[in-house]
Amino acid sequence: MQQTDMHYEVVVVGGGAAGLSGAVVLARARRRVLVIDAGRPRNARAEGVHSYLTRDGMPPGELVAVGREEVRGYGGAIRDGEVVRIGRDGEVFTVALADGTRVSADRLLVTTGLVDELPPVPGLAERFGRDALHCPYCHGWEVRGEPIAVLATGPMAVHQALLWRQWSETVTVLRHTAAPFGAEDAERLAARGIAVVD
Known part of the structure; x- marks a missing residue:
């Protein structure tokens, strides 16, 4: 595993609406924040996001793009990737990504959402x-x-x-x-x- 010296106050695992909202709040509070997102949102197939104030009907991908820009606008970082392992070394969390890199954090915010398990019905x-x-x-x-x-x-x-x-x-x-x-x-x-x- 490739070691990095990238340390964050908070690593957010999952970059959907919940993760990005949390990251915006933390970044506005002047926390050093990284969002790691595998890019497989539950609502990807939906035509629009609903019941989300001011964004009703917005395509899910567009909502994520706007949210990412808001996080970056407050100094937060975004990284595309899949978290494969989380560990703890004393008071510090270590987060390993599928590409072999590793980051550390004082705190984690896990917002990976749900995965729908559909019954095997054709179509x-x-x-x-x-x-x-x-x-x-x-x-x-x-x-x-x-x-x-x-x-x-x-x-x-x-x-x-x-x-x-x-x-x-x-x-x-x-x-x-x-x-x-x-x-x-x-x-x-x-x-x-x-x-x-x-």
């Missing part, structure tokens, strides 16, 4: 983030009033269906691989007019 991955949606708060407004189907693969399906009902009067649960619903869940779905297809 789903290609439509994910566009018309196969995961979050009613992120995408509900765009499909409001449209018929919505919830692909049930686990116990959260009932909760998801009840949430989506806020945006559409026509919600159907497709009980794909989810276990049969209990009486209480079936009653909750029926009370909101949500159909279930086994």
Whole structure:
């Protein structure tokens, strides 16, 4: 592993909206900050970012570019790369990147986000983030009033269906691989007019 003498007060692992927001706050507080980003945001396929004040509908890549410039404008640093290992030597964190470089930091802010594990349904991955949606708060407004189907693969399906009902009067649960619903869940779905297809 290549050694470097680059030391930061804070290394931010993950350069999406959360990581860049944190980095801006820290850089404005005159902290020596580095953001390391692998460039694989969860929302990359989405047409726009939603429910983000003043940026609603902005393409995700554009939001990241603007955020990076804000971080740099306050003296923060941005590095493209993948963190492969984090260690600790006393009070100092060491962060190893896939290219062999290493940086150190007094503190870490880990904002790597989530990775969606999609069920193996042909065509789903290609439509994910566009018309196969995961979050009613992120995408509900765009499909409001449209018929919505919830692909049930686990116990959260009932909760998801009840949430989506806020945006559409026509919600159907497709009980794909989810276990049969209990009486209480079936009653909750029926009370909101949500159909279930086994």
